[in-house]
Amino acid sequence: MARKKIALIGAGQIGGTLAHLVGLKELGDVVLFDIAEGIPQGKGLDIAESAPVDGFDARYVGANDYAAIEGADVVIVTAGVPRKPGMSRDDLLGINLKVMEAVGNGIKQYAPNAFVICITNPLDAMVWALQKFSGLPTHKIVGMAGVLDSARFRHFLADEFKVSVKDVTAFVLGGHGDDMVPLVRYSTVAGIPLPDLVKMGWTTHERIAAMVERTRKGGGEIVNLLKTGSAFYAPAASAIAMAESYLKDQKRVLPCAAYLNGEYDIRGLFIGVPVVIGEGGMERILEVEMSKEEREMFAKSVASVQGLVEACKGINGSLA
Ligand code: APR
Numbered sequence: 001m002a003r004k005k006i007a008l009i010g011a012g013q014i015g016g017t018l019a020h021l022v023g024l025k026e027l028g029d030v031v032l033f034d035i036a037e038g039i040p041q042g043k044g045l046d047i048a049e050s051a052p053v054d055g056f057d058a059r060y061v062g063a064n065d066y067a068a069i070e071g072a073d074v075v076i077v078t079a080g081v082p083r084k085p086g087m088s089r090d091d092l093l094g095i096n097l098k099v100m101e102a103v104g105n106g107i108k109q110y111a112p113n114a115f116v117i118c119i120t121n122p123l124d125a126m127v128w129a130l131q132k133f134s135g136l137p138t139h140k141i142v143g144m145a146g147v148l149d150s151a152r153f154r155h156f157l158a159d160e161f162k163v164s165v166k167d168v169t170a171f172v173l174g175g176h177g178d179d180m181v182p183l184v185r186y187s188t189v190a191g192i193p194l195p196d197l198v199k200m201g202w203t204t205h206e207r208i209a210a211m212v213e214r215t216r217k218g219g220g221e222i223v224n225l226l227k228t229g230s231a232f233y234a235p236a237a238s239a240i241a242m243a244e245s246y247l248k249d250q251k252r253v254l255p256c257a258a259y260l261n262g263e264y265d266i267r268g269l270f271i272g273v274p275v276v277i278g279e280g281g282m283e284r285i286l287e288v289e290m291s292k293e294e295r296e297m298f299a300k301s302v303a304s305v306q307g308l309v310e311a312c313k314g315i316n317g318s319l320a
Contacts, residue, residue, distance in 0.1 A: 003058070004028030004247055007069035007111060009103050010078035011040035011062070013229055014119060017236035018076055020047050022058065025240065027247055029059040031068050033106075034079070040064070066106035072114045074243045077130065079103055080120040082230040096120050097129055097312055104133025115246045115281050116141040117239050121230075123176040124257050125308035127270045131259065132319050138259035140281040145176030146255025146272040147238035148231075152218040153182050156211040161202055163189055172215070172255055173294075174272050174301030181297045182212045186288065242277055249279040258282050264298070269305055 006022050008015045011034035019030050030047075032040035041062030048060040061068055069075065080096040099120065107116060107130075116136060118127040127143035134141070153170040161168070171186035184194045192200075194208055214221070222231040245252040258275045260266040263285045276284040290298060313320040 004073045005031065005071060006243065007031045007033060007072035007075045007114070008078070009033050009069070009075060009106070010080065010120070011036070011043050012078060012082070013232035014078040014236050014239075015040075015076075016043045016047075017232050018078070018239060019043060019060065020050075021236055021240045022243075023047055023051055023056045023060075024054060025244065026056050026058065027240070027244060028073065029061075031061045031063055031072065033063045033066065033069060035064065037064055066110050069106065070110040072111040074246060075107055075111055075114045075116045076119065076239050076243060077103055077116065078119045080126070082121070092121055093125065093308060093311055094315055096122075096126055097315055100126055100129045101133050101316070104130050104135075107134040107136065112136070114140070115243075117242050118143045118257075119235055119239055121176070122308055124270050124272070124305040125312055127257050128309055129312050129316075129319060131270070137281075138261070139283070141259070142242065142275070142277070142282050143176070143257025143270055143272075144235065144239045144242060145180075145257050146172050146274075147241055148235050149176065149180055149182070149215060149218065149272075150255055151234055151238060153187065153211065153215040156214055157187070157189070157194075160207065160211065161189060161197070171274070172272065173274075173288075173290075174298050175305040176257065176272060178216050178220075179297065179301045179304055180216055180272065181294060181301055182215050183288075183290075183294060184208055184212065245277040246279065246281065251276050251278040251283070253286065256282065258285055260285070263287050266302060269302065269309060271302055271305060 006028045011032040032044045034040040044060035044062040080099045118130050120126045123143045123145045131141050149172040150170040154168045158165040158168045167190045169188050171183040174181040187194050256275050257270040257272050274286040275282050
């Protein structure tokens with residue numbers, strides 16, 4: 001069987017890390033695309049030269065022409081400008097919307113059957129715009145946010161409890177913004193929900209609230225430390241988990257920015273919810289019950305995504 005073809009649009013920090021992980025996990029051959037000449041070619045060659053050492057087989061092609069992504073099975077989009085210190089995700093809107101238009105046209109022409117994962121921020125609005133520009137069916141395009149947000153929460157929880165990250169699950173809903181909704185009672189250590197761990201004396205409500213807050217601001221924390229860019233290792237790992245679930249039909253239940261068509265009483269927006277990813281793409285949306293307080297937080301998060309989408313429509317009339 002021919003190897004799968006994975007196209008990475010954007011060969012920056014996340015794109016390069018994605019390319020390396022695809023090789024290390026032997027998910028398929030890689031096309032790195034970027035507008036910057038030499039970067040995708042250089043990174044592709046560098047990673048290909050690491051393959052004999054690590055012992056993986058994957059072909060790497062660097063390109064500045066969309067024709068190279070022809071027939072890709074998976075497309076992961078990181079093209080755009082990342083956040084700089086002091087810049088909110090929303091400041092990026094105007095610049096990255098134009099990038100999504102170019103990327104959407106490229107996908108429409110060369111890879112209309114691909115499963116597409118968008119990472120570019122502001123995520124929930126960019127994946128919405130990318131779906132419009134590419135014309136992809138809504139079950140074949142998702143945004144990467146929830147896997148990353150819940151991984152951050154899991155890291156903080158595992159660190160707090162001094163247990164393996166493998167035994168910590170976390171549940172995050174809503175947009176990928178500072179008002180995302182980490183659902184504490186659906187987050188567990190080996191199946192034991194966090195509120196029960198408070199009763200067991202493992203932690204306190206205050207400490208959990210602090211970890212929730214740190215999760216919400218997790219992206220900004222890294223930006224402030226790096227000063228010259230935003231997070232890339234954990235975002236890349238998160239998108240790879242989603243791509244792998246599609247390519248291997250794992251049917252993993254992962255929180256993704258998915259197109260809602262009436263679920264959670266929302267229509268026509270991409271919002272972070274738990275979904276099943278398998279060979280059909282985004283195969284199913286899980287609708288979980290929320291408390292009144294959680295519903296209010298979720299509504300606030302949805303409203304800020306809606307605001308960004310309206311702003312996109314204002315910038316580009318063809319999206320209205
Ligand atoms: N087409 C293709 N590539 C583009 C385009 C475009 N129109 N515009 C910019 N790029 C490329 C840049 O040349 C750069 O190589 O996108 C790449 C982005 O890489 P980085 O600046 O290193 O950004 P990265 O850290 O990878 O983050 C990418 O993901 O998390 C989000 O907020 C982040 O939106 C940002 C994206």
